[in-house]
Amino acid sequence: MSMLELRHVSKKYGQGANEVDAITDIDLAVERGSLVAIMGPSGSGKSTLLTIAGSLEEPTAGDVMIDGASLSGMSRNEKARLRRRSIGYVFQDFNLLKGLTAVENVSLPLELDGISMKKARAQGMAALEGLGLTDRADRFPDELSGGERQRVAIARAVVGERSLLLADEPSGALDSVNGESVMRMILAACHGGVAAVVVTHDAKLASWADRVVFLRDGKAVDETLPPPSPEALLESDVANPS
Amino acid sequence: MSIRHSLLALLSEGPKYGFQLRQEFEESTGEVWPLNVGQVYTTLQRLERDGLAESDDVEADERQRNYRITEMGEVELAQWLRTPPDLSQPPRDELVIKVLVASRLPDVDVFDVIQVHRRYIVQLMQQWTRLKEDEAHFDLAFALAVDAELYRLDSVIRWLDSADGRLRRASADQAETPTESNVVLPNIRRRTGAHR
Numbered sequence: 001m002s003m004l005e006l007r008h009v010s011k012k013y014g015q016g017a018n019e020v021d022a023i024t025d026i027d028l029a030v031e032r033g034s035l036v037a038i039m040g041p042s043g044s045g046k047s048t049l050l051t052i053a054g055s056l057e058e059p060t061a062g063d064v065m066i067d068g069a070s071l072s073g074m075s076r077n078e079k080a081r082l083r084r085r086s087i088g089y090v091f092q093d094f095n096l097l098k099g100l101t102a103v104e105n106v107s108l109p110l111e112l113d114g115i116s117m118k119k120a121r122a123q124g125m126a127a128l129e130g131l132g133l134t135d136r137a138d139r140f141p142d143e144l145s146g147g148e149r150q151r152v153a154i155a156r157a158v159v160g161e162r163s164l165l166l167a168d169e170p171s172g173a174l175d176s177v178n179g180e181s182v183m184r185m186i187l188a189a190c191h192g193g194v195a196a197v198v199v200t201h202d203a204k205l206a207s208w209a210d211r212v213v214f215l216r217d218g219k220a221v222d223e224t225l226p227p228p229s230p231e232a233l234l235e236s237d238v239a240n241p242s
Numbered sequence: 243m244s245i246r247h248s249l250l251a252l253l254s255e256g257p258k259y260g261f262q263l264r265q266e267f268e269e270s271t272g273e274v275w276p277l278n279v280g281q282v283y284t285t286l287q288r289l290e291r292d293g294l295a296e297s298d299d300v301e302a303d304e305r306q307r308n309y310r311i312t313e314m315g316e317v318e319l320a321q322w323l324r325t326p327p328d329l330s331q332p333p334r335d336e337l338v339i340k341v342l343v344a345s346r347l348p349d350v351d352v353f354d355v356i357q358v359h360r361r362y363i364v365q366l367m368q369q370w371t372r373l374k375e376d377e378a379h380f381d382l383a384f385a386l387a388v389d390a391e392l393y394r395l396d397s398v399i400r401w402l403d404s405a406d407g408r409l410r411r412a413s414a415d416q417a418e419t420p421t422e423s424n425v426v427l428p429n430i431r432r433r434t435g436a437h438r
Contacts, residue, residue, distance in 0.1 A: 039364070041403060187375070203399040204392055207367035208375070214357065222357050224365050230372040 001068045002029040003164055003195035004053055009062035011048050011218075022048040023218040025062070030195045032163065035187055037206035038199045040215030046199040047168055049215070053197060054087050054166045055079045066164060084113040088157025088194075090167035090186075094149045096141040096156075102148075103128060103137040106156045115160075127155040131185060147178040154182065158189045165189055165196040171205055183208040245277065245285050250311060250319045253295055257310040260286060272384025274391070294318050337398065341405055352409055360402050367395050 006028040013020045023045040030036050040046050051057040053064060055071050064071040066082060074082070089095075096105045107124030111117060128137050131151045141149055150172065157165050167186060171179030183198075183205055190196050198209065206212045214222040245267075252258060252266050264282045268275070283304045289295035294315035297307045311319070337359060344355040374388045 041407065184375075201403075202396075203364055203367055204371075204396050207364060207371040207392070209368070212361075212364050212368070214361065216357075222361055224361055224368065230369040230376075233366075233369050233373065 002065070003032045003067055004028070004030040004197065005065040006049075006053060007063045007065070009049075009052060009059045009064060011045075011052060011057070012060045021218050023052070023215075026218075026220055028053075028213065028220070030164075030197055032193050032195050033190055034211070035190045035196045035198065035209045037209035037212045038197065038215055039201065039203065039206045039212055041201060044215040045218035046201075046215055048218075050166050050168050050197060050199050054089060054164075055083055081113070084109050085161065086163050088159070088162040088165045090150075090153050090157045090165070090170045092169040092172045094141075094153040094172065096149060096152060098141055101138050101140055102133060102144065102152045102155075105141070105152055106159050109156065110160050113160075123160050124155070127159040128152070130158075130188075131155050146172075146174055147181070150174060150178065150182055151185065154185050154189075158194065163194055165194050167196065167198045169200055169202075170198060171200075171202070176204070179205060244322070245281060246289065247319060247322045249282065249285055250289065250294060250315050250322075253309060253311040254316060254319055257308050259308055260305060263309075270383050272381050272387040274384065274387040289315070338401075341402075345409055353406060356402050356406050356409075360399060363395050363399055363402075367392055367399075370395070 006026050009026045009028075010024050011022045013022055026049060028036070028049075038046050038049060048057070052059050055064065055066070055074075066086065069082075071079060071082075096102075097108070100108065103121060103124045106127050107117075107120035110120035110123055115123075125134070125137060128134055131154060133148065133151055133155065136144060136148055136152075141152070144152065150170070154170070157167070165186060170186065171182045174182065179202075186196050186198060187208055198205065200206050211226075212224040213220050248267055248270075249263055252263050252270070258266070260282045261279065263286075264277055264279050267277050267282075286295060286304070286307075286309055290297065290309070294312055295309050296312050297309045299307050340359070341352065341356060344350045344352040370388050370392050374385060374392075
């Protein structure tokens, strides 16, 4: 069973003459352990697709299944619980709460879910440790570098038993080396069994994915084939220009 | 890629044999560019002919000869490192020509053509990234060489994206005012970036 499945999902905004099709008839399945990138130009519907997959918005038509459970049959509270327990989000601008330390930011979704502060903190520390941030745990967001803030955001997205990670331009304004380490972290989460969807216009980031889906005017127009063995490159002309 | 100057750079570290140069060249480029031993010996002969490298044992078999860099070789190497490669002439890029041709042909969907190439290049980038994923932590030279390839391919994707956007705008404009003067194609005869 796919961790995330979109079935004929469409989303319209506005009404009558102002009606706009943000995404149209999207089918997408993401298995546990796999990383899917959605590429497309601005306005192609990438972010809409991600917010619908994360139950932050309702589709106009179609259904979203998370771990086999249909979102359309869920109450508001059930969706909120699902978001707290199973889904991690990484946004372009990190969205850390300024008044909370790194570890408080990371453990917040667990506390909101009723886990004791002590347990939540322990799990938060474990997530930070996994991203090499143990010594930054008690710092506030404005005491961290851009790269560190992004790592905290990823720690918050994978803390606890989260099984679906949704990231919107997760390298944000980071330089390319930090952008690459963000993708390595997301990939590491996938190797640990998480299913991830990354929305980006950057081919260098998308190329970390197992599969890249191309979006254009709200429609999935194409996707990559499973890549052949990378070793082939080292024997090819591409690697051996004259 | 200049094998000649790469070998000079390796000789600047100290005298070396041909087989050793080949091995060190491959290591220093992260083994992304394999080099055959024949190329090494041919290049060494030319370096010697041009006075940039020398060897004492001129009579010996080329495999037995130990080469070192000359003073002239040192100067040549220092100059080469700081001389920008000639990027002023736009290359006759096959992909650019394909997109230009596709945009003129009435029965061809140029956006489809663009997407075919975009997908292929992203797949290629996925392969390079996989290599980096496995090995980058262990080999700096390899990561640098793979990055160079990824940035090159990324710039092609960016060009395809920009061509896609430009052609869409042009065809939207044309649909609004269908006149003869609406030329979809840019003027390809004008050399971009050349102000001489």
